[in-house]
Amino acid sequence: MPETESPELIPIDITVNGVLHSLEIESRLTLLDFLREKLQVCGTKKGCDHGQCGACTVLLNGTRINSCLAFVVLHPGASVTTIEGLAEPGKLHPLQQAFYDLDAYQCGYCTPGQICSATGLINEGHARTRAEVRELMSGNLCRCGAYPNITSAILQVLAEGEAQ
Amino acid sequence: MRPFAFSRATDVADAVQQGSLAGCSFVAGATNLADLMKYDVTRPARLIDINPLTLRGIEELQSGGLRLGALATNAQTAYHARVQKQYPILASAILSGASAQLRNVATNGGNLNQRTRCYYFYNSALPCNKREPASGCSAVGGVTRVHGILGTSSACIATHPSDMCVALAVLNASVRVTGNFGDRVIPIAEYHRLPGDTPWLDNTLQHGELVTAIDLPNESFATNYTYLKLRDRQSYAFALVSIAVVMHMEDGVIREARVALGGVAHKPWRRTEAEQTLKGQQPSTQLFETFAEELVAGAVGYGDNDFKIELARRGIVRACHQAAEGTPQSQSDKDIA
Numbered sequence: 446m447p448e449t450e451s452p453e454l455i456p457i458d459i460t461v462n463g464v465l466h467s468l469e470i471e472s473r474l475t476l477l478d479f480l481r482e483k484l485q486v487c488g489t490k491k492g493c494d495h496g497q498c499g500a501c502t503v504l505l506n507g508t509r510i511n512s513c514l515a516f517v518v519l520h521p522g523a524s525v526t527t528i529e530g531l532a533e534p535g536k537l538h539p540l541q542q543a544f545y546d547l548d549a550y551q552c553g554y555c556t557p558g559q560i561c562s563a564t565g566l567i568n569e570g571h572a573r574t575r576a577e578v579r580e581l582m583s584g585n586l587c588r589c590g591a592y593p594n595i596t597s598a599i600l601q602v603l604a605e606g607e608a609q
Numbered sequence: 610m611r612p613f614a615f616s617r618a619t620d621v622a623d624a625v626q627q628g629s630l631a632g633c634s635f636v637a638g639a640t641n642l643a644d645l646m647k648y649d650v651t652r653p654a655r656l657i658d659i660n661p662l663t664l665r666g667i668e669e670l671q672s673g674g675l676r677l678g679a680l681a682t683n684a685q686t687a688y689h690a691r692v693q694k695q696y697p698i699l700a701s702a703i704l705s706g707a708s709a710q711l712r713n714v715a716t717n718g719g720n721l722n723q724r725t726r727c728y729y730f731y732n733s734a735l736p737c738n739k740r741e742p743a744s745g746c747s748a749v750g751g752v753t754r755v756h757g758i759l760g761t762s763s764a765c766i767a768t769h770p771s772d773m774c775v776a777l778a779v780l781n782a783s784v785r786v787t788g789n790f791g792d793r794v795i796p797i798a799e800y801h802r803l804p805g806d807t808p809w810l811d812n813t814l815q816h817g818e819l820v821t822a823i824d825l826p827n828e829s830f831a832t833n834y835t836y837l838k839l840r841d842r843q844s845y846a847f848a849l850v851s852i853a854v855v856m857h858m859e860d861g862v863i864r865e866a867r868v869a870l871g872g873v874a875h876k877p878w879r880r881t882e883a884e885q886t887l888k889g890q891q892p893s894t895q896l897f898e899t900f901a902e903e904l905v906a907g908a909v910g911y912g913d914n915d916f917k918i919e920l921a922r923r924g925i926v927r928a929c930h931q932a933a934e935g936t937p938q939s940q941s942d943k944d945i946a
Contacts, residue, residue: 452612453612453614453615455615471612472612472613472614472615472656473610473611473612473613473646475643494647495644495647496640496644496710496711499708499710502710508713509709509710509713510710510713510714511640511708511710511711511714513643514639514640514643514644514711514714515639515643515714516636516639516643516656518615518658519636519639519658519660562709562710565709565710565713566709569684569709571688574941576941576942577941579844579941580844580940580941580943581709581941582709583708583709583844583845584707584708584709584710584711584845585708
């Protein structure tokens with residue numbers, strides 16, 4: 446869309462994976478584009494860009510959200526965790542390890558969103574059974590169809606009680 | 610996305626004052642609004658951030674009812690202990706909708722005010738009376754699988770997409786709003802409207818009015834309720850037809866029943882006069898079939914959605930059985946034997 450004048454810039458403080466960023470942004474900037482285009486933190490993927498696929502899922506103040514539908518200006522002072530920030534350096538997060546062990550991905554494009562979403566799901570504490578995990582992970586699509594193994598990986602981590 | 614001006618409201622009075630200006634929209638979770646703006650369907654000149662307002666609480670009312678803050682998220686509402694205990698149909702309906710990620714952000718006020726998911730409303734290249742008054746309706750004569758069968762008009766056959774609102778309809782909820790002309794309480798049945806010849810109006814809010822809360826009366830439907838949602842996949846899809854039922858049962862007799870449909874009309878579809886058919890009766894398939902016929906009377910299909918009429922009839926019968934028998938539809942185990 447051509448622009449006739451420079452959009453207004455709004456100052457904001459936001460922490461991403463433990464690093465505080467103080468900058469000025471356009472009001473229309475989504476958290477997904479902020480991560481990928483401004484910070485070059487590209488683990489978070491853009492799938493549909495309309496909240497239908499879950500590839501862009503990140504943790505905002507510990508809660509899973511679709512970053513493609515989040516205007517950054519609505520979240521001053523927030524702390525964002527992406528797939529890059531989940532694990533301690535040199536060690537896989539329990540969900541990353543379980544996805545690896547149980548072959549819970551094929552092409553891998555949805556995987557960062559799946560793992561961030563599963564982290565949120567475990568923190569929320571509402572899923573115990575396979576049916577509940579499937580239902581509460583339904584916001585994350587996998588076009589390769591790795592769902593059975595994704596569900597198994599999450600159930601394994603749930604059973605081990607290793608939520609962060 | 611088009612650029613827009615942005616400001617934060619400091620309190621309700623400030624929000625109302627800022628919101629009264631032309632071209633301004635309130636924004637809270639933005640899960641629907643951001644999407645509409647990406648598709649260039651909605652073009653606000655300015656967004657007013659109402660997240661700083663203290664409208665996040667879920668509080669017991671002196672009457673024994675419950676007040677749901679407009680900024681409480683759908684997830685907070687669905688998992689709230691009082692909601693789960695006293696109004697489990699509301700929890701069930703909310704959890705049947707959207708995804709966990711969306712429910713974590715989407716607010717109760719935003720859920721009320723979300724727009725239709727009519728394909729033609731979303732396609733800014735095609736005429737749509739809801740998006741562009743008097744431009745025409747592309748849905749009539751188009752692909753109509755998701756469209757309405759009840760209360761439609763020649764100007765618009767769109768449906769209201771909310772699950773939460775269908776449950777609110779049978780709970781006799783009321784919507785508290787405030788604006789430059791003071792506070793109002795709108796019964797849920799009068800909040801959303803039928804399209805008529807002004808389909809661009811989804812509801813009866815005036816420009817600049819702000820939803821502050823949703824009140825639930827002091828009643829309890831802990832056992833005899835269900836929210837049955839029928840759709841193209843088992844999760845994360847909008848309803849083709851959904852049925853909310855609450856009943857007060859006494860010695861095997863229906864003392865009171867309330868039934869609302871989602872996915873079939875421009876608002877949750879309820880006919881209180883038809884509900885009288887169920888009053889004082891013992892549950893039976895024949896009774897529920899008679900009632901279903903009354904609830905969908907006058908339904909008109911538009912081709913692809915003709916199936917919704919029979920689906921609604923059968924769904925109503927099944928849902929009434931579920932409610933009467935105290936076996937509400939699970940929102941995680943949805944396989945039908």
